[in-house]
Amino acid sequence: MGNDGGSIAGRAELVKLKKPEKRVESLLVAKQRAQFCSLTxxxxxxxxxxxxxGYLYNYDSLLKAFMEKKIPSELKHLQNMKKIKKLNITENPDKNNEFPFVCLISQKALNGKEKFQALWTCGCVFNEKLIKDLKIKEFKCPICEQPYTEKDIVQLCPTNEEAEIRKAQLYQEIEQKEKQKVDQKQQCKVVDTAEDLEQQQKKKVCTEERKLMKQALGNNKLQNLQNQSQDLKKNEIYQSLFHQQHKLEDNLFTRNVRFGNR
Ligand SMILES: [Zn+2]
Incomplete structure (x- = not known):
């Protein structure tokens, strides 16, 4: 990927080195981080x-990697775009200098040796010594004057040891947040289950009420049918009696006619 500054030394290689050598190697790593994108x-x-x-990246390369979901495992702390901050930084006016950026106010080069910090609130980058030199005690950005807290300060271009400590802290924070999310989800589930039970209970009561109403309606209908059938029967008996009376009268009339008893 066009890396012409040599590879960044791994932790295993650094551990084998003696203390003074280790310090030189660490500085070399920080120096490289001030020059090259930590992704590409x-x-x-x-x-x-x-x-x-505190790693630096070419913003466009990072965007592309996010879009193509090609963030390497050693940068897994970059979960999404919220985990990066676009920086307000000054380009080195000396285009031939090996370091591409300088502090806007002090004009000192961001070289990995000088301590530089970025503010997570506004993205401004400046030399840490500047704060001491200007005797700025309040937490206000010396460039844009936006207030910040200690948590917003990111030390740029860490050595491998510093980077590992920071990564461990970040992973711990990520784990805690994920655990909180799981706990919240479980709490929501418990509430949902309680609400479901209440709904089910209400449904049960409604169904039972409906059953009783149906039964009552059924009983009424049955009673009505029984009453109707009794009325019909009474009617039939009455009709048959009436019919018999007519028959009797007809017979008497016929007999009287035959025997001249009119
Ligand atoms: Zn600022």
């Missing part, structure tokens, strides 16, 4: 972004 290893160029570990 290409030379840094504006616009750039940083993560909470």
């Amino acid at each position: 290893k290409e030379r840094l160029r504006k616009p750039i972004a940083c993560c909470r570990v």
